[in-house]
Amino acid sequence: MVTRDENELLTRAGPGTAMGDLIRQYWIPVVTSDEVTAGDRTKRVRLMGEDLVVFRTKSGQPGLMAEHCTHRQASLYFGRIEDSCLRCPYHGWAYALDGQCIDMPNQVAGSQFEDKVRHPAYPCRESGGVIWAYMGAEAEPPEMPDLEWCLVPADHLLVSKFFVECNWLQAMEGGIDPAHVSFLHAPLDTTSESQLRELDKAEAGFGLTMTMEKAPLLDTLDTDYGVLIAAGRRAGNGNRYWRITQFHMPFHTMPPIEVQYDPVYQAHIWVPSDDHNMINWCITWSATRPITESERTAMVNGLGIHILDYEPPTNQAYGDIRLRSNYGNDYHMDWEAHRTRAFFGVAGVGAQDRAIQETQGKIYDRTQETLGTADIGLVRVRRQLVNAALALREGTPAPGLDPASYRIRPASVMVPHEASWSDAARDDLVAEVTS
Ligand code: FES
Ligand SMILES: [Fe+2]
Incomplete structure (x- = not known):
């Protein structure tokens, strides 16, 4: 249960706030x-x-x-x-x-x-x-993070961003909520091959997940730099399919990839513009090979995480990354699809997330929410953010400033029901960085 004070502490990131001071450490x-x-x-x-x-x-x-x-x-x-x-x-x-x-x-x-x-x-x-x-107060900034995507050749990488008109935290909470993919991003008929193919085309990699149960088993594991959030779905043959999201303080997330794909990883950075607006940075990278032209074209078609369908640029701050779909036009909702085909009739994974996040309210009131067992990932992340912000005020350094702590990847593993997902994924969760 989040109190009013905690909600304020978590969401307010302007100058002089505890969360603002924490984020400014990075x-x-x-x-x-x-x-x-x-x-x-x-x-x-x-x-x-x-x-x-x-x-x-x-x-x-x-x-x-x-x-x-x-x-x-x-x-x-x-x-x-x-x-x-x-x-x-x-x-x-x-x-x-x-x-x-x-x-x-x-x-x-x-x-x-x-x-x-x-x-x-x-x-x-x-x-x-x-x-x-x-933007922090220390005389010496920390070393730059060893994020794998920052170290691969430029043609292995795709970076885009768009502006989101809500508080940074509720947007990020979509990135650490592995249960919602079975609903918000799902077709109505998860047995339909053609509908699942549509999802795979979006490079979102949910096709396999959609064929499984809608209520995953959720588990979290604290790390030195953040939290691992694992969602396990029964997959037949006595196996469980675990999709593991990385959260790195204070605003990096890496959603899991599907096991059957040649790994192309994805990440987000959820950056406060001010308390009512944020910038969603979207990153796709391969550790081993260039992203092909056809992949690049597919990735920027708006069905995956990258959305480049911007309004004409203005001279405002981030005035060139405002999206055409917005609250005023119902995010280009296809109401017919909403009734008949899709769980949510806005096309595209990133667009679906943004439509939900912006309509939760500018800063949504967490004292009014009712959390269940599927929400333990975001509970854990909130707890870490609060603890780190309060500890910083008492002089404890922020966690996850070590550049090597950023050498991480998301992962997915198929393991027998009783086996440990974290043991099975241990190697996959680490990036082989040669800086
Ligand atoms: S020099 Fe900038 S306002 Fe005068
Ligand atoms: Fe989502």
Whole structure:
């Protein structure tokens, strides 16, 4: 049972909040590397409740700083990008990437006032074709995570993102809820070969799961960095089919893949934009081979986790990743399919998840929920987040900052009923990273 205070603690991630402070201990994805060009122009982003601009200096370094100038709050969205700084268009103050004011051309020469002025700015690094920022208070950011997808060649990887108009946690809770696939993502007739094939085409890999029982046995295992969430369905011949989701603090999830496929892994990062909006990062990668062109085409058709059907871009923060399907048009719900074929008539796994998450309410009220045994995964994750946020306030370092702790994969295993899923999956859950 979540209390009102716990719900607030879990969901509020703005500056000065306990959860915000926790998330700021970790590297946060901002934009993909190709979204900013050296010396070109800035983009607005809103992250962790802060209005920011991201850009790339003429010398090629990514920068992230507060949108509004420390002098008199002019928008640095119109800032002039120079070799190694961003200059305000109003009176010309210039800020280095660490926020230090390095030039104040409207001040009387020799005042040295610029030495005393520091503009909010955050260190950035690039990895996996993504610009990441460290928004925490420590002087030294942690090492970059050894995520497998950040270390594979670029053609083994597909990264996309879309904007979701609800709190980050309820969106992530869809990613750690293995029971819902048998409903939200299911056809009405799970004996229909053609309907199951439709699901497999979506690269969601639910086809096999759909043929099994709808009420899986749920189990969790705490790890040093988060939680393993296992859902076991009876699979005939005395076997149980366990699908294992990885949760890595504070916002990485990796849904399980089906055993029969050449492993192509998937992951999400659930990033707070502010308390009422978030960015869903979607990642697909192969450890061993390039993603083929036809796979890439299939993956971006909107039936799987990647959705690229955006509204025309605007100059708002993340104004270029707003999806055409939305609350106002019922997420392009096909009511006929909803009645006759699909458990939920919105097409596409990611779109189905988003339609549910956004309509739970901006920040859904967890004091009103009624949880059952199928919800133990998200209960465990919430507990870890609360514990880590409170412990951080008492000076205990956040868990999962060790780069090696990110060397993980999701897994699925078929084992005899009484066998241990965690023993059987032990090797599969670890990524062979050669950095
Ligand atoms: S408002 Fe930016 S330099 Fe004056
Ligand atoms: Fe889902």
